[in-house]
Amino acid sequence: MTEQTCIEFDDVVAGYGEFMILNNLSFKAQRGKITLLLGPNGAGKSTVLKTLFGLLKVRQGRIRLDGQDITGSSAKQLLAHGIAFVPQGRNLFGQLTVWQNLELGGITLGMKTTHERIPEVLERFPRVKERLHSQASALSGGEQKQLEIARAMLLRPKVILIDEPSIGLSPMIVRSVFVLLRQLADQGTTVLMVEQNVKSALGISDEAVALESGRRVLQKPAQELLADPHIERLFLGGAHAPTASTQAAA
Ligand SMILES: Nc1ncnc2c1ncn2[C@@H]1O[C@H](COP(=O)(O)OP(=O)(O)O)[C@@H](O)[C@H]1O
Ligand SMILES: [Mg+2]
DSSP states (O other): OOOOEEEEEEEEEEEETTEEEEEEEEEEEETTOEEEEEOSTTSSHHHHHHHHTTSSOEEEEEEEETTEEOTTOOHHHHHHTTEEEEOSSOOSOTTSBHHHHHHHHTTTTOHHHHHHHHHHHHTTOHHHHTTTTSBGGGSOHHHHHHHHHHHHHTTOOSEEEEEOTTTTOOHHHHHHHHHHHHHHHHTTOEEEEEOSOHHHHHHHOSEEEEEETTEEEEEEEHHHHHTOTTHHHHHSSOTTSOOHHHHHHO
């Protein structure tokens, strides 16, 4: 199967107010693959997702989706183009039920289509399906994250942007969220993920892109990076994290 570029950042500059965070950033993410964004805190990983989702203005450069220029599109337009965003943290209406959260997720589709799609999406999320009439806030952290992903899947997105899905989840639940993302990618969804849980995330990813100060410092196949003996020093806690030998000496 030939690789096809789905997302392309081409020399992108973006930031907050006067502060530019992404500095001439270029990278590509292939269709139906999981691309993992790595880098120390503050490197600009979340900013990449927010910029791609139209929440920040692109000051320079272009962003393309399947070869089409989407620079400057609004979040609403990007949703219509098939991009879904699952931000970091909790993003549900906690007082509403699971079902109501799903209905709201399909608001742009209309009720009829939403109601047709909900059972279909829930096939992949048995834990969420069992809790349809519970208040969203009563779900465990892992179930809530699964509900957020289920809600995004209602839109049948081409691309899922997901920021640190593992935060606050137990290792076993993280595993199930990662397996789910892997399945979605294998069925053709392009996944762009930010994760601090580097080793396990690399285990289910295809490609890794590392950022430092809003620039790409590395892009290589996830398996290759996983096999790199310097991975700890490179990415677990940033460039200045102690190496295994200095830790042993301490
Ligand atoms: N809403 C904001 N307003 C101003 N600066 C921000 C905002 N969000 C993030 N930043 C700054 O942008 C930089 C990159 O942040 P971010 O993309 O969240 O990094 P990462 O996700 O890699 O940890 C940081 O220096 C951060 O302080
Ligand atoms: Mg972040």
